[in-house]
Amino acid sequence: xxxxxxxxxxxxxxxxxxxxxxxxxxxxxxxxxxxxxxxxxxxxxxxxxxxxxxxxxxxxxxxxxxxxxxxxxxxxxxxxxxxxxxxxxxxxxxxxxxxxxxxxxxxxxxxxxxxxxxxxxxxxxxxxxxxxxxxxxxxxxxxxxxxxxxxxxxxxxxxxxxxxxxxxxxxxxxxxxxxxxxxxxxxxxxxxxxxxxxxxxxxxxxxxxxxxxxxxxxxxxxxxxxxxxxxxxxxxxxxxxxxxxxxxxxxxxxxxxxxxxxxxxxxxxxxxxxxxxxxxx
Numbered sequence: 271x272x273x274x275x276x277x278x279x280x281x282x283x284x285x286x287x288x289x290x291x292x293x294x295x296x297x298x299x300x301x302x303x304x305x306x307x308x309x310x311x312x313x314x315x316x317x318x319x320x321x322x323x324x325x326x327x328x329x330x331x332x333x334x335x336x337x338x339x340x341x342x343x344x345x346x347x348x349x350x351x352x353x354x355x356x357x358x359x360x361x362x363x364x365x366x367x368x369x370x371x372x373x374x375x376x377x378x379x380x381x382x383x384x385x386x387x388x389x390x391x392x393x394x395x396x397x398x399x400x401x402x403x404x405x406x407x408x409x410x411x412x413x414x415x416x417x418x419x420x421x422x423x424x425x426x427x428x429x430x431x432x433x434x435x436x437x438x439x440x441x442x443x444x445x446x447x448x449x450x451x452x453x454x455x456x457x458x459x460x461x462x463x464x465x466x467x468x469x470x471x472x473x474x475x476x477x478x479x480x481x482x483x484x485x486x487x488x489x490x491x492x493x494x495x496x497x498x499x500x501x502x503x504x505x506x507x508x509x510x511x512x513x514x515x516x517x518x519x520x521x522x523x524x525x526x527x528x529x530x531x532x533x534x535x536x537x538x539x540x541x542x543x544x545x546x547x548x549x550x551x
Contacts, residue, residue, distance in 0.1 A: 290387035297394025297491035319357040319410050336511050348511035350419045351503035353475025358439030362446035363463030365399045369450030370459035389543045396443045403439045422508030431506035434527045438499045441531040444538035451545045497529035502527045
């Protein structure tokens, strides 16, 4: 009897990493299908950054001094790295509101009843938001070219800059995920997701050369993770306005951007998954 029992193959144990990846992709597909059925979400997400490009380029362009000149064309090239970075970070508010809405409608409880990896719900949501952000960046880049923005480096460096932008955007969506799990309504998630983004994006080198700031404010801007990505993109695009600074993130912006984004992902993904488990326990 034991010989017969030993001959029966035992079912293979599922690979937890593989299962988590599969579950995350399924949830991401679900969110992408949902986004495609609500096109106004994508349209409204495109309108705001386009308005920023037009307003800053033509309203403020002639009054900003970049590299000792007030030429509006120079400012447009200086501006676009900041607009790109602002666009990917503002997607954080949408991510938080989406997760808060799923919590409010009880969808998270339905996912919890399924045999799936716990972190897959959040990972799938953030991946879907990353795809939407990439689409927004593509459209925004086309608009930027139409208003006069140009790159002056090779294709690899340009793609590397957009890669850094998407990585930072993905990192910030985990902050949005944590906010969405911590509030009770989607409206609160939207407000909470925007409040902290304004000082992060405006106390930086995105729209104004940090050399023109007061010393204490310049110090904050130079160590801002957002500024590191903007500085890295200007270097990789070959655009004007790369700040000469002794701060390490400004001297090594590409490495600083990668390190900042990786740290944000590790810290806030851990906190968000922990919050998700406690919220659905």
